[in-house]
Amino acid sequence: MGIVASAKRIMRLMTRHGLVPLSRSAKRYSSYKGEPAKAPKNLADRDFHAEAPNRLWVTDLTEFSIPAGKAYLSPVIDCYDGLPVAWTIGMSPNADLANGMLADACSTLKDGGKPIIHSDRGCHYRWPGWIRICKEHGLTRSMSAKGCSPDDAAAEGFFGRLKQEFFHKRSFAGVTMDEFIGMLDEYMVWYRDRRIKTEFGTGIMDRRRGLGLVA
Structure with a gap:
């Protein structure tokens, strides 16, 4: 009708008259497909702190929906300082995406590095390929309880920061999937290399260099 009003005024009027907006909540991607086999114990137990690198890793998959289609990110995060150790990005949340990421992460391990790898109960982390890679590199598997997101809070927190900084309130109209994957x-x-982490007052990699953990 051509009437301009502030959002706060609209909210007050809606509250006064008991009006509720019709909205569609975003659907969170879930890879849970039931219980194919007994899950490992939850060794993290919601304590996502590590005294040194490569003691505790967390992983999960997240989905990005843009006009050109859907993309999926599979990272592994080191709980020592939040470093993304490795990641893969693809257009299908399949075993190759998760297994490729884990293989890349394991290739960074030095002799004696055998972290716990904590995940939710997604099917990617129950399939033979994932289990084989864990065994080959001496990783200990840990899993959240079924449907319990706080058990995977470190991964959820990483995705929250990522989407707030990179994805939300940003238009990807006209962006191809290849372009989006490159941007992500x-x-x-x-x-990993430049973002300043408030807790440290510097970037994660710069802090590791200062501690002599990387060259």
Whole structure:
């Protein structure tokens, strides 16, 4: 009707008259497909702190929906300082996406590095390929309780920051899937190498260099 009003005024009027907006909540991607076999114990037990690198890793999959289609990110995060150790991005949340990420992460381990790898109960982390990679590199598997997101809070928190900084309130109209995947990969590299972490007052990699953990 051409009437301009502030959002706060609209909210007050709606509250006064008992009006509720019709909205569609975003659907969170879930890879849970039931219980194919007995799950490992939850060794993390919601304590996502580690005294040194490569003691405790967390992983999960998240979905990005843009006009051109859907993309999926599979990272592994080191609970020592939040470093994205490795990640894969693809257009299908399949076993290759998760297994490729884990293999890349394991390739960074030095002799004696055998972290706990904590995940939710997604099917990707129950399939033979994932279990084989864990056994080959001496990783200990840990899993959340069924449908309990606080058990995977470290991964959820990472995705929350990522989407707040990179994805939400941003238009990807006209962006192809290849372009989007490239943009997301660039963000992940920036997050790992340059993003300032308030807790440290510097970037994660710069802090590791200062501690002599990386060259």
